[in-house]
Structures are given as C-alpha cells and as structure tokens.
Amino acid sequence: MNETLFIIEKIFNSFFLIFSIVIFLTYIIMAIISAIALFEYIQKNRSVDYSVLLSSPFTPSISVIAPAFNEGKSIIENTRALLSLYYNDFEIIIVNDGSTDDSFDKIVKAYDLIKVDYYVNMRLKTKNIRGIYKSTNKSFQKLTFIDKENGGKFDALNAGINVSKNDLFVAIDVDSIIESDALLKLVKPFTEETDKKIIATGGVIRIVNDCEIIDGQIVKINLPKKIWTKIQVLEYTRAFLMGRMAWSKLDGLLLISGALGMFNREIVIESGGYADTVGEDMELIVRIRRYMVEQNQKYKVEYIPDPLCWTEAPENLKILGRQRNRWARGTIDTLRIHKKIFFNKKYGKMGMLGYPYWFFFEWLASLFEALGLMYLIVLIVLDRVNWNFLFLMFIFVYSFAIAFSSWALLYEELTFRKYKRKTDLLKLYLTALIEPIIYHPISVFFSLKGNIDYFRGKTGWGEMKKTGFKKK
Amino acid sequence: MQNKLKYIILLLLLLFVFSLILKAKNNDNIETTDSTYYSIAIHDNYYEIESENFLTELANKTLPKNKYNIVFIFIIIIFIITIISVVIFIYSFKLFIAGIDFRKKMLKSDYTDYINEYLFADTSIDEISVIFSNVNTKFRKNILIGVLIELYMNFTGDTQKNIQILYKKLKLDIHSEEKLSSKMWNIKLLGMKELSIMQAKRGNKKILKILNSKNDILRKESQLVLVKLLPFVPFAFLDALEKPFSLWEQINIYNLIINENIEQPEYSLWLNSKNNSVVIFALRMIMDLRQIDSINTIVLLLKHKDSEVRKYAIITLGKIGDFSTAKHLIKMYETEHCIFKPLIIKSLSKMSEPKNIEFFVSLLSCNHYEIRLQSCYAIKNIGRIGLVKLNEILNIENTDKEIKKSILHVLDKLNIN
Numbered sequence: 058m059n060e061t062l063f064i065i066e067k068i069f070n071s072f073f074l075i076f077s078i079v080i081f082l083t084y085i086i087m088a089i090i091s092a093i094a095l096f097e098y099i100q101k102n103r104s105v106d107y108s109v110l111l112s113s114p115f116t117p118s119i120s121v122i123a124p125a126f127n128e129g130k131s132i133i134e135n136t137r138a139l140l141s142l143y144y145n146d147f148e149i150i151i152v153n154d155g156s157t158d159d160s161f162d163k164i165v166k167a168y169d170l171i172k173v174d175y176y177v178n179m180r181l182k183t184k185n186i187r188g189i190y191k192s193t194n195k196s197f198q199k200l201t202f203i204d205k206e207n208g209g210k211f212d213a214l215n216a217g218i219n220v221s222k223n224d225l226f227v228a229i230d231v232d233s234i235i236e237s238d239a240l241l242k243l244v245k246p247f248t249e250e251t252d253k254k255i256i257a258t259g260g261v262i263r264i265v266n267d268c269e270i271i272d273g274q275i276v277k278i279n280l281p282k283k284i285w286t287k288i289q290v291l292e293y294t295r296a297f298l299m300g301r302m303a304w305s306k307l308d309g310l311l312l313i314s315g316a317l318g319m320f321n322r323e324i325v326i327e328s329g330g331y332a333d334t335v336g337e338d339m340e341l342i343v344r345i346r347r348y349m350v351e352q353n354q355k356y357k358v359e360y361i362p363d364p365l366c367w368t369e370a371p372e373n374l375k376i377l378g379r380q381r382n383r384w385a386r387g388t389i390d391t392l393r394i395h396k397k398i399f400f401n402k403k404y405g406k407m408g409m410l411g412y413p414y415w416f417f418f419e420w421l422a423s424l425f426e427a428l429g430l431m432y433l434i435v436l437i438v439l440d441r442v443n444w445n446f447l448f449l450m451f452i453f454v455y456s457f458a459i460a461f462s463s464w465a466l467l468y469e470e471l472t473f474r475k476y477k478r479k480t481d482l483l484k485l486y487l488t489a490l491i492e493p494i495i496y497h498p499i500s501v502f503f504s505l506k507g508n509i510d511y512f513r514g515k516t517g518w519g520e521m522k523k524t525g526f527k528k529k
Numbered sequence: 530m531q532n533k534l535k536y537i538i539l540l541l542l543l544l545f546v547f548s549l550i551l552k553a554k555n556n557d558n559i560e561t562t563d564s565t566y567y568s569i570a571i572h573d574n575y576y577e578i579e580s581e582n583f584l585t586e587l588a589n590k591t592l593p594k595n596k597y598n599i600v601f602i603f604i605i606i607i608f609i610i611t612i613i614s615v616v617i618f619i620y621s622f623k624l625f626i627a628g629i630d631f632r633k634k635m636l637k638s639d640y641t642d643y644i645n646e647y648l649f650a651d652t653s654i655d656e657i658s659v660i661f662s663n664v665n666t667k668f669r670k671n672i673l674i675g676v677l678i679e680l681y682m683n684f685t686g687d688t689q690k691n692i693q694i695l696y697k698k699l700k701l702d703i704h705s706e707e708k709l710s711s712k713m714w715n716i717k718l719l720g721m722k723e724l725s726i727m728q729a730k731r732g733n734k735k736i737l738k739i740l741n742s743k744n745d746i747l748r749k750e751s752q753l754v755l756v757k758l759l760p761f762v763p764f765a766f767l768d769a770l771e772k773p774f775s776l777w778e779q780i781n782i783y784n785l786i787i788n789e790n791i792e793q794p795e796y797s798l799w800l801n802s803k804n805n806s807v808v809i810f811a812l813r814m815i816m817d818l819r820q821i822d823s824i825n826t827i828v829l830l831l832k833h834k835d836s837e838v839r840k841y842a843i844i845t846l847g848k849i850g851d852f853s854t855a856k857h858l859i860k861m862y863e864t865e866h867c868i869f870k871p872l873i874i875k876s877l878s879k880m881s882e883p884k885n886i887e888f889f890v891s892l893l894s895c896n897h898y899e900i901r902l903q904s905c906y907a908i909k910n911i912g913r914i915g916l917v918k919l920n921e922i923l924n925i926e927n928t929d930k931e932i933k934k935s936i937l938h939v940l941d942k943l944n945i946n
Contacts, residue, residue, distance in 0.1 A: 100714075100715050101746055103715075104718070104722070109780050109781055109783075109784040110780060112784060112787070113780040113783050113784060114783075114813075114817055115776060115779055115780050115783060115813055116780060117776075171943070173941045173943045173944055174934075174937035174938055174940070174941040174944070175938055175941070175944060176898075176902065176931075176934040176935050176937065176938035178898040178899070178902075180898075191943040191944070192943075193943070198945075245777065247776075248775065248776040248777040248780060249745065249775050249776070249777045250775065250776075251745075251772075251773040251775050251806075252773070446598070449598065449601055449602070449605075450601070452605050453601050453604065453605050453608075456605050456608035456609055456612070457608055459608070459612050460608040460609075460611040460612050460615075463611065463612050463615040463616070464611075464615065466615070466619070467615050467618070467619060470619045470622070470623075471622070482616075482619060482620075486616060
C-alpha cells in the first residue's frame with residue numbers, strides 16, 4: 058500500500074515539476090521573442106508618417122462597428138468620439154442590441170436620425186432588425202444606426218457586418234476609448250500586404266481607470282489607484298507586450314481583443330461571421346485562420362504593440378470574477394469548437410504551437426494549479442511535506458513571477474512609457490510583489506469556477522457593471 | 530462570490546491548522562526523521578557533496594537529499610538579481626536618456642545660433658566653417674544635420690539654398706552618404722532621408738541598389754528619394770521595380786508627388802509593366818488624374834490574366850466615365866466572375882447612358898444582392914428616365930419583393946452608394 062502511494066506521489070511530483078519547468082521555459086522564450094519583435098516594430102515605425110493615409114485617395118475605406126447594449130449614459134459622447142477619429146473615409150455603425158434603457162431615444166434625438174429604407178444583405182443570420190437610421194444632418198453623414206432585437210454581442214456585430222459597405226471593418230466596444238490615430242495604425246498592415254493576405258489586425262488594450270477624459274479623449278494618463286486595477290495594469294502589460302507580441306512574431310496569434318480589431322470583411326463573412334459564444338473575439342480569429350488554411354491561402358494576423366484602445370477594468374472582485382469566468386468559458390468553448398486543429402500539421406504554427414499553448418497554458422494551467430494546491434493540502438494533512446523544500450519552491454515560483462513582471466515593465470519603459478511619473482514604476486513594482494500572493498490564487502479560483510460553469514452549461518455574459526470614466 | 534471565497538480561505542486555514550496538529554502528533558511518535566521520506570522532492574540520486582560554501586551547506590542540511598536543490602537556489606538568485614538589475618537599469622536608463630537629451634538640447638541651441646548668424650548676419654560661410662570645424666564626432670555631426678534639416682524645412686528660397694550650400698561645405702553630405710553603406714538598416718534609412726531632404730544627389734547610385742531590397746522600409750524610402758532626386762526621370766524607379774509595389778508604398782509616392790508638385794508623367798507608360806502592382810499603381814494614378822488618353826490601353830487590360838488588374842481596369846473606366854468603353858464592359862459582364870459583376874455595373878452606372886437602361890432592368894431579376902442593388906443605382910443615375918422606370922417597376926403589383934426593397938433603398942436619398 059505504502060509502495061503504491063509512494064509511486065502515485067512520485068508521479069504527481071514529477072508531473073507538477075515538469076509542467077512548471079515547461080511553462081517557465083515557455084514564458085522565458087516568449088519574453089525573448091517579444092523583445093525582438095518589439096525592437097523590430099519600434100525601429101520600423103519610428104519614422105512612419107501615418108498622416109499620408111489621411112490625404113491619399115488610395116487609402117482603403119473602413120466601417121467601424123460598435124455594438125451597444127444599455128449604454129444610454131455614454132452613447133452620445135462615445136459616438137461623438139468615434140465620429141472624430143482621424144481617417145478620411147469611414148462609416149460608423151452603432152448597433153443598438155435591443156437596449157432596454159433610453160439609448161435609442163437619446164441617439165436618435167442627438168444626431169437627427171430618421172429611419173431609412175435600407176435593404177440589408179443578410180449574408181450573416183441575425184435577429185430581426187427593427188430599423189436602420191441615418192442622420193439628416195450632413196455633419197453626421199458617416200453615422201448609421203441599427204436598431205435590432207437583442208441577440209448578444211456576436212449578433213450585433215454580425216448585423217453591423219451585414220450593413221457595412223467597406224472591405225475592411227473595425228469591431229469595437231462602444232464604451233472603450235479609441236486613440237484618435239488607431240484606425241491609421243490598424244489599417245497600415247493591410248496596405249503593406251504583398252504575398253500574404255492580411256486578414257486581421259489588433260492592438261494593445263490599456264486600462265483607463267483614473268485617467269482624465271475630455272470629450273471621449275484621454276487628456277491625462279494616470280495609474281489606477283485601486284489595487285485590483287493596478288494589478289490588472291501589470292497583467293495587461295505582460296499579456297499584450299510579451300504574450301501577444303511573441304505570438305504575433307511566431308505567426309500563432311489566436312486572439313485579438315474584442316475591444317478593438319480590424320478585419321477583412323469578406324473573409325469574416327465567408328468563414329461564417331461571429332459565433333454565438335462568450336469568447337466571440339478569440340473564436341473569430343481561430344475560425345478565419347482556419348478558413349484561410351482550408352482555402353490554401355497565405356495569410357497573416359498582424360499585431361500592433363501601440364496602445365490603441367483604453368478600456369475600463371473591473372474595480373471589485375465581484376465584477377472581476379464574472380469577467381474572468383467569462384474569459385475561461387470563452388477559451389474552453391473556442392478550443393472545443395476547433396479541436397480539429399490540435400497538433401494538426403495542416404494548420405501549421407496555429408495547430409502545432411498556438412492551439413497547444415492555449416490548451417495547456419491558458420486553459421489547463423489554471424486547472425493544474427488548482428489541482429496542485431489541493432494536492433499540497435493533502436500532503437500537508439498527511440504530513441508528507443518538507444517545509445524547507447516547499448519554501449524553496451515557493452520562493453522559486455514567486456521570484457520568477459516578479460522577474461517576469463519586471464521584464465514586462467522594462468519593455469513598457471523602453472517602448473511606450475505611458476505612465477510618466479517616477480513613482481508609477483515603483484508602484485507597479487510593489488504591485489508585482491503582492492500580485493502572485495494575493496491576486497493569482499483568486500484568478501485561479503475564478504478560472505476554475507469558469508470551467509465548472511462551462512461544463513454546467515452556463516452561457517451568459519453576467520452583468521458587467523462599470524463605474525464610468527473620470528471626466529474633467 | 531466574495532463570501533464563497535472567504536469560506537474557501539477559511540477551509541484552507543483549517544486544513545493547515547489540522548495538518549500542524551497532525552505533524553506535532555507524528556513527531557511524538559517518530560523517533561528519527563531519517564527514515565521518513567518527503568514529498569515535493571525527487572527522492573532518487575542520493576548524493577554527498579562536501580559543504581564547500583553557504584549555499585551547498587544550506588541545500589545539504591535543510592533540504593531533502595536532492596541534487597537539484599542547488600540548481601533551484603541558483604535560479605532563484607538569478608531571478609532576484611534580474612529583478613533588482615531591471616529596476617536599476619530602468620532608472621539609470623532614464624537618467625542616461627535625460628543626460629543625452631540635455632546635451633543634445635545644448636548643442637542644438639548653439640548650432641542654431643551659429644547658423645542663424647550665417648544666414649541672417651554678417652558671418653561668412655568660411656567663418657562658419659571654422660566654427661563648425663570642431664564638429665567631428667558622429668554624435669555632433671548628426672545633431673548639426675538635424676538642425677540644418679529643421680531650418681531647411683522652415684524656410685524657402687535663398688535661405689534654403691544657403692542651408693544646402695552649408696550642408697555640402699561642411700561635407701555633411703559625405704557623412705549622410707556613408708550611412709548608406711551601414712549594415713544597420715535604420716542608419717541607411719536615416720542617410721537616405723537626409724540626402725533626400727537636402728537634395729544631395731551623391732548617393733543616388735547606392736540608393737538605386739536599395740530599390741529592390743528585401744527590407745520593405747528601405748524599399749519604400751528609396752522610391753521616395755529617387756522620385757525626389759532624379760528630376761528628369763523621377764518615375765524611372767517604376768521600370769526598375771521587381772518587388773511588389775505595396776499600397777503603402779503607393780500611398781507614400783502619391784503623397785510626395787502632390788506635396789512636392791512633381792510633374793506627372795503619362796501613366797499609361799506603365800500599363801504594360803510586367804510588375805502587376807506597378808500596373809495597378811498606374812491605373813490608380815490615371816483614375817485620379819483622369820488621363821483620358823489612356824482609355825484604349827485600359828480596355829485591353831480588361832482581358833488581363835491578373836484579376837486585381839482587371840478589377841482596377843473596371844474601376845478606372847468607371848471613374849473616367851467615357852461612353853465608348855461601355856460596350857467593352859457589357860461584353861465583359863457576360864464572361865466575368867460573379868465577384869466583379871457588381872463592379873462592372875457600378876462603373877457602367879457612372880456613364881449614365883440611357884441606351885443601357887434595358888440591360889440594367891434585365892439584371893434586376895438576378896438573385897445576387899449586389900448586382901440587383903447596383904443595377905437599381907445604375908437606372909437611377911441615368912436621370913429622370915431612370916427614376917420613372919424605377920417607380921414604374923415599383924408600382925407593378927407582381928414585382929418581386931426583393932426588387933422592390935432594392936428600389937426603395939436606392940430611392941432613399943440618405944442611402945449613399
């Protein structure tokens with residue numbers, strides 16, 4: 058009996074050790090790759106004059122699609138901010154996804170909208186469109202407003218795609234703040250395509266909490282005051298400057314954030330549009346990539362490390378929990394839908410690298426972590442722990458986590474330096490010290506709960522109550 | 530959610546306390562711990578290392594017998610060193626950058642004063658050359674070039690010429706040219722930019738070699754420089770271009786042509802280029818400048834092998850709007866792929882020819898959304914006759930619902946095609 062227990066224990070020990078080493082090595086490799094990619098990007102774009110895109114008749118036209126659900130408090134201001142984006146030829150499509158608040162009345166009144174006879178090409182199936190509105194005021198000629206029955210974010214985006222006229226479309230969250238030159242930066246890779254078709258571009262999402270905003274534009278960037286949001290700043294910096302940058306360089310990027318992304322409209326339609334899942338942003342990228350491979354077409358998903366979009370992060374655990382729960386469910390759903398590409402050579406780097414990474418390190422890692430914690434408790438109860446060694450392992454993991462965060466901070470400082478105050482860096486360092494102890498276990502718990510909810514069949518988004526931006 | 534979390538933390542704490550109690554009990558029962566093996570450690574490979582230093586001693590005495598302990602301790606030390614050195618590096622980097630900026634600012638201010646004296650006071654070019662004779666490091670030379678470029682961009686006429694003369698007199702053009710031979714592509718880029726702004730032609734041969742570089746940024750910059758620095762044949766680069774001429778490069782060239790008022794050639798010269806992207810650029814320029822004389826060559830491109838070239842030929846003919854090309858487009862409509870059919874109708878609709886009305890009406894029964902909609906627009910664009918026709922179709926009871934929807938869409942003034 059003791060012998061069997063010993064063997065089981067040995068297997069578990071070896072498994073956790075090997076898994077941890079592999080995950081650490083992967084992170085280190087990714088940090089190196091992202092450093093190269095960042096350096097290349099900065100060198101390449103240092104002297105780029107994006108304004109040439111504004112004056113050229115050759116610049117591609119763009120449709121900006123913003124789904125809105127119960128955004129009555131901010132819809133007018135946010136629409137104005139979208140209308141004032143720097144670009145010479147674009148249309149803004151606001152999709153009212155069956156809001157139950159006063160969004161509809163407010164926007165119709167503010168922008169002199171009237172219902173038009175619009176014949177929609179329903180290439181993507183959506184819930185019933187109640188009406189399409191355009192402005193009688195020439196200043197708002199770019200604006201189209203779709204009023205439809207509630208069908209979820211994916212359905213609203215699909216309705217927007219059906220109505221959009223241009224070859225490229227941008228999907229955004231209407232409550233996010235888009236940098237005024239974001240469209241110029243997103244469209245540039247599309248204009249650079251030669252042998253490989255660019256199917257999507259995305260940029261870095263930053264956290265807007267505690268920043269000062271005037272007329273939908275950020276006038277002063279501040280580091281969030283609350284600890285949970287500060288931790289998320291660190292988390293976003295790591296994810297966007299290291300993770301996604303590295304995956305973009307490896308051509309294995311599987312996610313462009315739903316808050317801001319530009320897509321080739323025809324490819325998205327041909328591959329079936331957005332799917333009914335809570336992780337519709339990731340699912341779309343995987344699907345369009347898969348579509349291109351199956352069509353034997355050369356393609357690329359381009360990632361721009363410039364901060365292009367600012368979004369409000371959850372400030373309390375309750376909302377954060379819902380968000381992470383949804384992310385976990387979205388990841389599992391996408392991985393399940395596209396299980397065919399798992400270690401499938403046909404799908405190249407996506408199948409052999411990108412998908413397995415998400416499978417093992419984005420999905421299973423949190424489960425293994427939870428399992429590891431439970432296993433540790435069992436060992437403690439059975440008194441089979443050498444506390445000195447456990448402490449050594451803890452210090453090992455803890456110091457790695459801080460070292461990894463400090464690399465991310467270094468990249469941020471050497472590249473975009475959005476947080477200018479001298480104390481900001483120190484604050485972020487202090488945050489990095491407490492993050493692995495306080496935040497990480499909670500994040501694992503939320504992820505675990507997301508897994509449980511997914512397998513129980515939960516599908517909703519959960520209420521995402523936001524506190525609103527700080528306006529000057 | 531927070532409540533549940535509290536319960537879980539409480540449960541973990543309870544388990545922890547329970548385990549401590551159990552441990553205390555076990556210690557009473559077991560006389561020696563030597564026979565106990567521990568988990569979270571690899572049990573094999575018993576090793577004996579003499580305690581040479583603190584670390585090995587620490588590993589040997591306090592941890593279970595495991596040859597990897599020392600490795601873990603070393604890695605931890607590396608991580609801690611990384612953390613501390615990154616903080617130190619960031620702050621010293623900030624200081625370094627601030628120092629460089631300060632030095633640059635000082636030098637820039639001095640150089641600007643000297644050059645202003647040369648440009649607007651009595652200081653002669655020889656005197657200023659003597660003053661600048663101490664500018665002998667790359668750092669200083671680059672700052673001086675920067676100042677000259679900044680001033681050059683802010684002035685016109687004789688002042689600009691005097692700045693150019695000074696640039697050459699100080700042999701800074703040689704310094705810029707040397708950059709073209711650098712192995713670093715960003716230095717090459719800088720050299721090209723400097724030569725281009727200061728209109729120095731001495732690097733043209735080297736720049737011509739960069740024209741087909743694998744690096745797309747260098748390629749783009751070389752195109753811009755050549756357009757600027759080859760006054761008699763600014764577009765000769767289009768003949769030499771072997772790599773695809775990306776839209777980004779085309780946009781930059783277009784911008785340069787417009788801003789620098791460069792004389793436009795007949796772009797039909799490149800409609801037969803072997804490089805399809807050059808043909809598309811030529812078509813775009815013809816479209817923008819409405820170079821009507823190119824029509825016959827464009828019509829020939831309707832049969833081009835490359836679908837993108839055909840697409841732009843269709844669009845260009847539409848934009849030029851010459852009636853004579855309508856028959857070619859109608860003929861093409863029958864054989865062309867479904868994707869291009871709406872484009873052909875759109876181009877035809879810009880020609881607003883009444884005799885095509887029946888052709889457009891015949892397309893209304895088509896199942897394709899875009900074809901139907903573009904046909905309606907085409908009928909509407911014909912003018913009064915077209916509008917009458919659309920209303921006539923709309924009022925026929927048997928008319929298909931989809932056709933009616935298309936007509937209503939087109940008749941709504943707020944819907945722009």
